[in-house]
Amino acid sequence: MAEAATARRSRISPERAAELYDAVLDLLREVGYESLTMDAVATRTRSSKATLYRQWGGKPELVARALRHNKPASLADIDTGSLRGDLMRMATLQDDCKMEQDHALMRGLFHAIHGNPELHQALRQLLIEPELTGLDAMLRRAVERGEVTADNPALEYVIHMLVGGFAARELIEERTVDQEFLIKYIDAVILPALGV
Amino acid sequence: MAEAATARRSRISPERAAELYDAVLDLLREVGYESLTMDAVATRTRSSKATLYRQWGGKPELVARALRHNKPASLADIDTGSLRGDLMRMATLQDDCKMEQDHALMRGLFHAIHGNPELHQALRQLLIEPELTGLDAMLRRAVERGEVTADNPALEYVIHMLVGGFAARELIEERTVDQEFLIKYIDAVILPALGV
Numbered sequence A, B: 001m002a003e004a005a006t007a008r009r010s011r012i013s014p015e016r017a018a019e020l021y022d023a024v025l026d027l028l029r030e031v032g033y034e035s036l037t038m039d040a041v042a043t044r045t046r047s048s049k050a051t052l053y054r055q056w057g058g059k060p061e062l063v064a065r066a067l068r069h070n071k072p073a074s075l076a077d078i079d080t081g082s083l084r085g086d087l088m089r090m091a092t093l094q095d096d097c098k099m100e101q102d103h104a105l106m107r108g109l110f111h112a113i114h115g116n117p118e119l120h121q122a123l124r125q126l127l128i129e130p131e132l133t134g135l136d137a138m139l140r141r142a143v144e145r146g147e148v149t150a151d152n153p154a155l156e157y158v159i160h161m162l163v164g165g166f167a168a169r170e171l172i173e174e175r176t177v178d179q180e181f182l183i184k185y186i187d188a189v190i191l192p193a194l195g196v
Helices: A002-009 A014-035 A038-045 A049-056 A059-070 A083-091 A096-113 A117-144 A153-171 A179-193 B002-009 B014-035 B038-045 B049-056 B059-070 B083-091 B096-113 B117-144 B153-171 B179-193
Strands: none
Touching (some): A014 A038, A014 A096, A049 A059, A059 A117, A117 A153, A179 B153, B014 B038, B014 B059, B038 B049, B038 B059, B059 B096, B096 B153
């Protein structure tokens, strides 16, 4: 199955795929996930709906792949030699303007997840799981370097602290996360909880 | 204005208001916020729509007041004499079954906030702000007792850590928060970040 999917996918060049992904993100920003149709993607990118379905399977996977393509880097690519360095690199991967744009996109998608299990599944597989794996590797290296003790109970809650920074910044403070906030939050909350 | 509102409100007995709030919560669970109508509330409670509007102003305020009525206690009512005691009391205010029921309700409402500024405003005023005030008082007492230093930078992020516990438990772990999780999370994350 996976090989067949790869073979199907290879029919579209990476440049053409990038064009399609950009168009999908534009449409997502304009109309939101619920109102985005494969017809609109086909029209805007002058492709056939049959090609889109053959290549991506459906709207949830196309959207998830477009978002993944849009990510500047993954946590798995970060390895500065210290935990604080890794977290600070994570906080500054995107400039504030890009972070605000992406945050608006992700907020809309987060709400669309509610009642769209296929979208949740696609985002989980293509966006969330790879970042969780990258975060686990980052924390494992910190333990191996002796920066964090292996039995520190906060190790399993780093993702909760991170999600809380983003969610409460929006829900309670009604502001968007920016680099300055992330840097302060990492130093005030995440590193102290880990005993660093 | 506030006095006029109180005078209007006093026309309905507390017992009758409690019945109405229970009916609103039942309808919320059955159909969700978007599909809940004042007509349905009026029919189910055998009241007139005019009475509901006169008493509560509209759907957002009626829903927010029903949720507030449903809360077993507020953070502002907790004062055990230690920060850990206060947080543990917070974690065990509701049993797991009630927590799961309420969590399903709040999840639906959280999604309805998106695109409903009046609902967001009503929830903020009647549910979020009182809890934030209660949390501030709890933390101020901890500082006054010398449990937390006044300049601890995590003090302003306790709400972020709490929101993250709930949000990531749902989004990443796809599980509901229960007492056992909250107790572990408080001991692993919140107290260590505050240096307790």
